[in-house]
Amino acid sequence: MNERTVAKRPAGTGTTGARGGVPAARPDSEAPIPPTAEADNRSHVRPGDRIFKGLATGSGIFIVVLIAAIGIFLLLQAIPSLGLNHVNFLTSREWSTGDVGDMRFGILDLFLVTVVSSAFALVIAMPIALGIALFLTQYAPRRLARPFAYVIDLLAAVPSIIFGLWGLLVLGPVLTPIGEWLTSTLGWFFLFDEGNVSIELGGTIFTAGIVLAVMILPIITAVSREVFDRTPVTHVEGAIALGATKWEVVRTTVLPFGKAGYVSASMLGLGRALGETIALMIILSGTGAAFAWSLFDGGATFASKIALAAPEFNDPRTAGAYIAAGLVLFVLTFGVNAVARSIVAGHKEYE
Amino acid sequence: MKTKRHGAVIGLIAAGALLLTACGSDNNAGNTGAAQTTGESSSPVECGGKSKLSAEGSSAQKNAIDTFVQAYQQRCSGSDLAYNASGSGAGVKQFIAGQVDFGGSDSPLSESKGEVASAAERCEGNPAWNLPMVFGPVALGYKLEGVADLTLNGEVAAKIFNGTVKKWNDPAISALNSGASLPDKNITVIYRSDESGTTDNFQQYLEAASGGAWTQGAGKQFKGGVGEGKEKSAGVAQAAGAVDGAITYVELSFAQDNKLSIAKIDNGSGAVELNEQSVGKAIDGATIKGTGNDLVLDLGSIYGASTEGAYPLLLATYEIVCSKGYDADTAKAVKAFLTVAATDGQAGLADAGYAPLPKAFQEKLLTAIEAIA
Numbered sequence: 001m002n003e004r005t006v007a008k009r010p011a012g013t014g015t016t017g018a019r020g021g022v023p024a025a026r027p028d029s030e031a032p033i034p035p036t037a038e039a040d041n042r043s044h045v046r047p048g049d050r051i052f053k054g055l056a057t058g059s060g061i062f063i064v065v066l067i068a069a070i071g072i073f074l075l076l077q078a079i080p081s082l083g084l085n086h087v088n089f090l091t092s093r094e095w096s097t098g099d100v101g102d103m104r105f106g107i108l109d110l111f112l113v114t115v116v117s118s119a120f121a122l123v124i125a126m127p128i129a130l131g132i133a134l135f136l137t138q139y140a141p142r143r144l145a146r147p148f149a150y151v152i153d154l155l156a157a158v159p160s161i162i163f164g165l166w167g168l169l170v171l172g173p174v175l176t177p178i179g180e181w182l183t184s185t186l187g188w189f190f191l192f193d194e195g196n197v198s199i200e201l202g203g204t205i206f207t208a209g210i211v212l213a214v215m216i217l218p219i220i221t222a223v224s225r226e227v228f229d230r231t232p233v234t235h236v237e238g239a240i241a242l243g244a245t246k247w248e249v250v251r252t253t254v255l256p257f258g259k260a261g262y263v264s265a266s267m268l269g270l271g272r273a274l275g276e277t278i279a280l281m282i283i284l285s286g287t288g289a290a291f292a293w294s295l296f297d298g299g300a301t302f303a304s305k306i307a308l309a310a311p312e313f314n315d316p317r318t319a320g321a322y323i324a325a326g327l328v329l330f331v332l333t334f335g336v337n338a339v340a341r342s343i344v345a346g347h348k349e350y351e
Numbered sequence: 352m353k354t355k356r357h358g359a360v361i362g363l364i365a366a367g368a369l370l371l372t373a374c375g376s377d378n379n380a381g382n383t384g385a386a387q388t389t390g391e392s393s394s395p396v397e398c399g400g401k402s403k404l405s406a407e408g409s410s411a412q413k414n415a416i417d418t419f420v421q422a423y424q425q426r427c428s429g430s431d432l433a434y435n436a437s438g439s440g441a442g443v444k445q446f447i448a449g450q451v452d453f454g455g456s457d458s459p460l461s462e463s464k465g466e467v468a469s470a471a472e473r474c475e476g477n478p479a480w481n482l483p484m485v486f487g488p489v490a491l492g493y494k495l496e497g498v499a500d501l502t503l504n505g506e507v508a509a510k511i512f513n514g515t516v517k518k519w520n521d522p523a524i525s526a527l528n529s530g531a532s533l534p535d536k537n538i539t540v541i542y543r544s545d546e547s548g549t550t551d552n553f554q555q556y557l558e559a560a561s562g563g564a565w566t567q568g569a570g571k572q573f574k575g576g577v578g579e580g581k582e583k584s585a586g587v588a589q590a591a592g593a594v595d596g597a598i599t600y601v602e603l604s605f606a607q608d609n610k611l612s613i614a615k616i617d618n619g620s621g622a623v624e625l626n627e628q629s630v631g632k633a634i635d636g637a638t639i640k641g642t643g644n645d646l647v648l649d650l651g652s653i654y655g656a657s658t659e660g661a662y663p664l665l666l667a668t669y670e671i672v673c674s675k676g677y678d679a680d681t682a683k684a685v686k687a688f689l690t691v692a693a694t695d696g697q698a699g700l701a702d703a704g705y706a707p708l709p710k711a712f713q714e715k716l717l718t719a720i721e722a723i724a
Contacts, residue, residue: 285590315464
């Protein structure tokens with residue numbers, strides 16, 4: 001409605017007098033345009049507007065339909081297998097789908113490993129990304145900031161299989177002594193308890209989380225940088241005028257302004273971490289033991305578990321069990337995003 | 352790692368070169384009519400038909416198929432085959448759907464899953480045959496400082512892989528290795544975390560040969576409940592090579608590449624080393640479960656055999672073909688390819704980590720291939 005009003009107003013004002021034929025009937029030229037002029041021109045929407053509106057609406061509908069279709073597909077494929085499940089799908093730690101007559105699969109361990117490894121990655125990546133973004137926008141000289149930002153964006157372009165191999169062959173051995181030290185000195189704390197896979201091989205959530213952190217770093221950094229860069233100059237200058245130091249400027253203007261953007265950037269990163277497949281498939285060691293809340297446990301995430309089994313799917317009922325796991329990941333990601341949205345919505349101090 | 356990679360590449364090139372020379376000499380022998388010792392080249396191959404065959408399936412036989420394809424191109428110029436190693440499940444599925452000319456699978460078509468019936472439908476009402484073309488010995492590869500020579504048997508292997516035996520100096524192991532000084536070290540079991548035919552065959556072996564020590568059953572997922580899973584053959588071999596005290600089951604070529612020691616297997620009549628002869632002996636001893644030319648193997652006859660000098664731990668992979676029902680062009684090319692694979696193609700197999708077919712078994716396969724129409 002609004003844009004139409006704006007678009008038609010000149011035409012409306014131009015014709016009112018001529019068409020009405022009674023200029024005297026309008027003593028005050030300040031009077032608002034009569035609504036009839038609007039109604040007359042209702043059909044005169046410009047084609048550009050119509051096309052653009054159509055495209056935008058179409059895109060919106062498309063993505064909603066697509067997501068709904070994915071959800072429905074997952075659900076339809078999963079239901080028959082869930083019916084054949086002999087253990088509780090949500091609370092069991094077993095995963096044995098080979099024998100269709102006796103399928104026992106539960107997602108508890110997959111869920112915990114997925115969440116813990118992603119959360120660990122986020123704990124590492126969030127402060128570092130914040131530091132990088134602040135450095136690039138506030139501290140780095142302009143000439144340096146640009147190329148530096150490109151280099152970080154480049155990290156996002158590294159294929160995840162490279163990260164996986166790097167994690168397994170390069171980072172894993174480097175982390176071994178650190179892991180051994182952590183388990184021996186901080187072993188009383190459940191996160192650093194000795195895990196169910198060998199630290200020597202590096203196939204732990206600890207290694208995986210660090211690799212994930214590197215992978216999500218560029219996403220969080222890039223978005224936060226853009227947001228921090230848009231801190232109104234007047235705010236910054238105001239703070240400086242009040243005698244604030246650089247740190248105080250960051251604390252009182254940049255951070256409050258960018259908080260919402262930073263949080264949603266982190267959630268974007270978390271989404272990637274939850275769904276990361278190939279790197280984790282290569283790094284994480286499988287284990288027959290249950291997940292015991294240690295960072296030095298092995299296991300599999302939803303995505304890596306599915307990827308490990310996918311080449312040998314030859315029965316829809318077996319595949320259905322994995323699809324059911326995929327459905328949980330779908331819901332989990334959805335939940336994470338919803339939480340992120342609500343956090344962001346609650347912090348819109350500057351909008 | 353880099354040098355290792357280079358090593359692998361050079362090895363591959365060397366293997367390829369060997370293969371080419373092998374084929375070359377075969378052809379010469381054919382021309383002159385001289386009796387070649389193996390007699391492989393004497394088998395006539397009718398080239399022709401469809402110039403580009405397609406096949407899909409088991410990744411365990413990928414390297415073998417590659418050597419077959421090289422031999423096929425040598426023998427029948429202008430012919431080619433594309434093999435997509437997407438896994439046994441996918442191979443069977445694509446074969447049944449008629450997307451590929453034949454499928455590769457680690458296990459024969461399953462009656463209970465309805466694969467036999469739907470494959471017959473794909474072959475226009477004719478039965479599909481399972482031809483065990485590729486045998487890959489599976490090594491019990493281990494890394495244990497100071498122990499270069501180790502003998503295990505089915506029962507002890509089962510106990511190691513289900514966690515009953517946890518230390519290298521366990522009496523069960525020392526009983527088989529009198530004189531060896533076994534360290535007091537934990538055994539780190541490494542298994543395949545992905546679903547694989549190798550795991551399935553290994554567990555079937557344990558089931559058949561352990562005398563009841565393996566109660567976990569078979570299947571493509573490892574069920575031992577101990578140890579640490581790594582992805583694919585390359586992953587398990589790499590991991591086993593990285594930890595002192597590790598043991599794993601992996602295809603021979605991967606064990607060799609990662610410098611793992613390979614355990615001998617005592618099948619009841621003495622320790623048997625893994626080599627071409629011992630594997631050939633085991634294949635020769637296999638009984639066929641299928642009827643006529645459907646050469647489904649009774650794996651129990653390999654795994655449970657106590658033939659002297661036979662290495663029992665093998666992975667048998669099948670080519671799944673239509674007995675009839677191909678169009679003339681395709682039938683001709685499929686026959687040509689399989690014939691070359693069973694004859695000329697055998698020369699390069701040992702270098703690729705597989706076991707060449709023993710003579711008697713080769714005859715059986717050739718009879719079946721000949722009968723495809």
